Amino acid sequence: MRNLIFMSLILTVFFGCEDEEASNDTSNLSLVGNWNINLEIFEGSSGCNGSPNQSLSGTLVFTEATITTSMNYMGYSYNANFDYTLNSSNNEISMSVDNSLQTFTNCFSGNDTYGACSTCGFYDSEEDAQGDYDCITCPEGYEIDVFFDDCTGYCVPNGTAQNPISSSDCVSPNEPQVGTLELNENSATIEIMMGEGDDSYCERWNLTRAD
Numbered sequence: 292m293r294n295l296i297f298m299s300l301i302l303t304v305f306f307g308c309e310d311e312e313a314s315n316d317t318s319n320l321s322l323v324g325n326w327n328i329n330l331e332i333f334e335g336s337s338g339c340n341g342s343p344n345q346s347l348s349g350t351l352v353f354t355e356a357t358i359t360t361s362m363n364y365m366g367y368s369y370n371a372n373f374d375y376t377l378n379s380s381n382n383e384i385s386m387s388v389d390n391s392l393q394t395f396t397n398c399f400s401g402n403d404t405y406g407a408c409s410t411c412g413f414y415d416s417e418e419d420a421q422g423d424y425d426c427i428t429c430p431e432g433y434e435i436d437v438f439f440d441d442c443t444g445y446c447v448p449n450g451t452a453q454n455p456i457s458s459s460d461c462v463s464p465n466e467p468q469v470g471t472l473e474l475n476e477n478s479a480t481i482e483i484m485m486g487e488g489d490d491s492y493c494e495r496w497n498l499t500r501a502d
Contacts, residue, residue: 320474324351325501330362336491339482343495350501437461476500 328351331343349362358373424438429446436452438444442461444454456463470483481496 320476322479324353324448326351326353326479326498327501328360328362329497331495331497333493333495334491335493336484336488337493338484338493339493344492351498465497 327350328347330347330349331339332345332347333341334344335341345364347362349360351361352359353375356374356376357373360371360373397490424445425443426435426446427443429435432449433446434449434452435442435456436445436447437454437459438455438462440461442456442459442463445452470481473480477500479498481495481498482493484491484493486492
């Protein structure tokens, strides 16, 4: 199962500008405001090159400390919230997403025994949607029995998981990820490699100001 960057990650990126003067002074640039986003996904380990395999669109709202996303994917929409911080010179950003705040406006049919798809189920394609093995969070009294290498799996009663996250060799998408960001007054581009080996892919966030 492939997780998109806006559902679960901690990202550190470095700003680049078009000329030497801009690269020496980014303190006047700000992410605060409303942005349109076109998110392109490139499968494989060669980076964000060629034609994207998938594309998403939507909006982002940056405050001084948070990011709110509203995205559309394969005809379905969802929202996610991030916390982020910038260093004093505006050339480094740290982002983290809270999966528990993610919501879906459309839910696929599937096994909802241990929770609705807004809190139990993390997917990026219809055929993977809302299986009972595809949970990222569980309701109180239940834990993840890991099924996938990204730490998703079944919700089972506490203490009964055969492969609990605490002893699993899975790698959560909340692990730190490093990418690049070019920030200009009215546009920004983020590129980041995700996954490992055959599951590698690159995401390119193309942002344009909406306000």
